[in-house]
Amino acid sequence: MTAPDLPAELKAALDAKLHGLSRNDAAERASLISKTYRDGGNSGAIKTETDALAYALARMPATYAAVTASLNALREITPHFAPTSLLDIGAGPGTASWAAAEAFASLKEFTLLDANAALRALALDLGRDSTRLRELIYQRGEARALLAAAEPADLVIASYVIAELSDAERSALAELIWAKTRDTLLIVEPGTPAGYARIIALRTQLIASGAHVAAPCPHDGKCPLTPPDWCHFTQRLPRLRAHKHIKGAELPFEDEKFSYVALTRAPVTQHPARVLAQPAVSKVEVSAKLCTAEGLALARIPSRTKPDYARARRWRWGDAVEQADIER
Missing domain, CATH: 2.40.50 (OB fold (Dihydrolipoamide Acetyltransferase, E2P))
Incomplete structure (x- = not known):
């Protein structure tokens, strides 16, 4: 699978934001934010513009790679799917929207939702000079409240976000997200046993609500894997110079492990x-x-x-x- 590099417009926008930034300070902030997430925290640790940029430099390439790989798998199964509207839940710096814009030339409307003010500001800055994302709509607030008022979209993406919710919140949000999905919903999570378990729980819940699996599963039945095995995939991606510095890494690449499920309103015609x-x-x-x-x-x-x-x-x-x- 070809390594998905960040789009040229996005790399240029990130490079412009790097002028005057202390790389050591950014690396320290990224490390603290990463520890917060590992300890079960959420994006509340990202409070300033520098926090948001440090987070983006550390995580945007890997998140982009995982979402792109998932969208590529979806496109292979549903080659005629041409969405015109996107709803990006827990959008952060807008990573999934950039990936969707690259995957689907048909997309015209981009609506992003997130509660974090610093990440919203960064996403708007990064998209300002983009040929596709300059007209994006980014609403800030609690996801369920925003979703209740949101218009349905052809494609809905929730990437690396459901881990921040309790089981009860996750279940309620999933039903609301599915209600706003006109055609296809993509959920992406870290490729850990816990991330896979969250994917499987939502998969089961939404199939009971009428959804059908497009990818990766070749069926709508129960996952045949049993512990300690779990379904996940890996995507190799190139590291930018700033990315290497922020992560204190020497290798020019990294491998992002992820789990995902793409659900559709209508059954797919092929199930490889x-x-x-x-x-x-x-x-x-x-x-x-x-x-x-x-x-x-x-x-x-x-x-x-x-x-x-x-x-x-x-x-x-x-x-x-x-x-x-x-x-x-």
């Missing part, structure tokens, strides 16, 4: 299997763990079936695989 881990490739065969419409399967593609073997060698973790390409 999904590769759940990086396949093992040998001279004898390609072996891959798959989630299929019938449940889990271990596909073994022998090298003697040269065309099938050649295709299987190109499989990557997270790919959709047509049932015709699988030999069990």
